[in-house]
Amino acid sequence: MNIGIVGAGAIGNFLMKEINHNGVGEMRIQSVFVRDQIKYQNLEHQFNIKVFDRLDAFLDSGIDIVVEAANIAAVHDLFPKILSEKDVVLISIGALADEDFLHKMNDLAETYKRTIHLPTGAVGGLDLLQNAHTCGGVTSVSLTTRKPAQTLIDEYVSKEVVVFDGHASEAIKQFPKNINVSIILSLAGVGIEQTNVTIIADPTVENNIHTIDIEGSFGSASLSVTNNPLAENPKTSHLAAMSVLGTLDHMTKRIKLGG
Numbered sequence: 001m002n003i004g005i006v007g008a009g010a011i012g013n014f015l016m017k018e019i020n021h022n023g024v025g026e027m028r029i030q031s032v033f034v035r036d037q038i039k040y041q042n043l044e045h046q047f048n049i050k051v052f053d054r055l056d057a058f059l060d061s062g063i064d065i066v067v068e069a070a071n072i073a074a075v076h077d078l079f080p081k082i083l084s085e086k087d088v089v090l091i092s093i094g095a096l097a098d099e100d101f102l103h104k105m106n107d108l109a110e111t112y113k114r115t116i117h118l119p120t121g122a123v124g125g126l127d128l129l130q131n132a133h134t135c136g137g138v139t140s141v142s143l144t145t146r147k148p149a150q151t152l153i154d155e156y157v158s159k160e161v162v163v164f165d166g167h168a169s170e171a172i173k174q175f176p177k178n179i180n181v182s183i184i185l186s187l188a189g190v191g192i193e194q195t196n197v198t199i200i201a202d203p204t205v206e207n208n209i210h211t212i213d214i215e216g217s218f219g220s221a222s223l224s225v226t227n228n229p230l231a232e233n234p235k236t237s238h239l240a241a242m243s244v245l246g247t248l249d250h251m252t253k254r255i256k257l258g259g
């Protein structure tokens with residue numbers, strides 16, 4: 001599978017190292033789309049890839065699938081066009097909190113017979129949540145996210161501060177780089193207006209900790225993930241990058257787990 005990536009930050013670099021240096025199945029990252037070709041030119045030599053700043057040339061570079069590792073604005077601006085030509089993997093899931101955009105992407109996928117893959121990201125439990133929700137059996141979903149204070153707020157704090165308490169729809173507007181996980185949970189479960197989110201800036205922690213509580217006709221579930229951050233971007237958890245790789249790897253398998 002020849003892969004194109006949009007964005008070359010913490011997750012993009014993780015993927016280039018794992019796939020092109022360490023090797024994962026039959027995958028290869030062939031092309032990377034960036035805003036500033038000069039800034040990222042060194043990647044060509046480092047990972048044996050081609051760097052593009054023109055979208056048409058990137059899409060024509062022999063890639064089978066496009067992985068987004070950029071931001072919400074890039075999904076909104078670039079991916080309707082990209083989806084009309086390629087299957088896509090999106091990690092800035094917050095882009096889909098905009099319901100008009102979500103419907104537009106769904107319609108494009110139908111029209112062009114494309115697939116939009118959404119990795120689980122820095123959490124777990126989506127299998128349970130989706131299964132329980134399929135029969136309308138979920139009554140409540142809550143996410144409590146605790147991150148190192150400096151990744152959420154600029155001012156110094158000596159003790160923990162609740163910086164957000166409300167629904168996922170508003171959480172992603174206020175913290176677009178920190179709470180994409182709330183939108184994948186919303187999509188799997190009860191929706192962005194019903195998924196409860198609390199975000200805590202904690203000066204005493206070094207991990208990104210996501211705790212999910214689900215209640216429904218199946219019973220109840222509680223899952224807490226204590227994530228190591230990626231060195232290149234401490235806002236982003238290692239598991240989020242791994243989940244993109246996992247999503248690509250699962251596509252190649254004949255035996256599909258989960259559901």
Ligand SMILES: NC(=O)C1=CN([C@@H]2O[C@H](COP(=O)(O)OP(=O)(O)OC[C@H]3O[C@@H](n4cnc5c(N)ncnc54)[C@H](OP(=O)(O)O)[C@@H]3O)[C@@H](O)[C@H]2O)C=CC1
Pocket residue numbers: 006007008009010011012033034035036039069070071072073074091092093120121122123176177178180181232233235236237240
């Ligand atoms: N779903 C989840 O669980 C998680 C999602 N995320 C999300 O994943 C995304 C990537 O994270 P991460 O790698 O840590 O972010 P970084 O900030 O480390 O990297 C983002 C990269 O995207 C590039 N970029 C931005 N806009 C564009 C554009 N229009 N076209 C091409 N490249 C662009 C930036 O380049 P430059 O600015 O130099 O042009 C940069 O190289 C973020 O949106 C983040 O919020 C992160 C963690 C968990």
Ligand SMILES: O=C([O-])CC(=O)C(=O)O
Pocket residue numbers: 121122176177178179180181182208227235236237238240
């Ligand atoms: O990586 C994480 O822990 C979660 C994150 O930033 C996000 O959901 O946007």
